[in-house]
Amino acid sequence: MVQVERGYWYEPFITPTLQYIDSEWHERCYPGEFAFQSPPYICPTCGERIVDGESVVYVTVGSAPEEGYIRPESRGYQLARIEHVNCYRRHGP
Numbered sequence: 001m002v003q004v005e006r007g008y009w010y011e012p013f014i015t016p017t018l019q020y021i022d023s024e025w026h027e028r029c030y031p032g033e034f035a036f037q038s039p040p041y042i043c044p045t046c047g048e049r050i051v052d053g054e055s056v057v058y059v060t061v062g063s064a065p066e067e068g069y070i071r072p073e074s075r076g077y078q079l080a081r082i083e084h085v086n087c088y089r090r091h092g093p
Contacts, residue, residue, distance in 0.1 A: 001064045001072045002030045004057065006085065011052045014039065014077055015060065018070065027061060034059065034080040041079070045087035057088040 002025040007017035025031075041050040050056060059081040062072025 001025075001062060002027050002080070003060050003072055004032070005060065006055070006057050008053055009041065009050055009056050009058075009082070011039070015071075015079070016056050016058055016082070021070070022057070030059075032059065032081065034061070036078045036080055037082070038078050041082045043083045043087055044081065045083050045091065048084075050082060050084065055085045056082050057085055058082040 004022040004025075005016075005018055005020065006022060007019040009016040035044040041056075042048070043050055058079050060072050061080045062076070065071060
């Protein structure tokens, strides 16, 4: 399961806050590119560091959660992609 989500990233957490889920995909059907990384995060679009409290779009990959939960389980210690919201708006998934 792949989720494209929006939120705010705060140190020292791996996963940003969940404000909105843009889309969900089967991993094999996801049209975007993965750029796995751990903090400190660098936006793959502009090359600048993502700083504490910034608005981001991020991608998590994991297994479908149990009923009543939203985020994928077994996400690991890396995000499949994270970038500034404004960078994402320029190119999409």
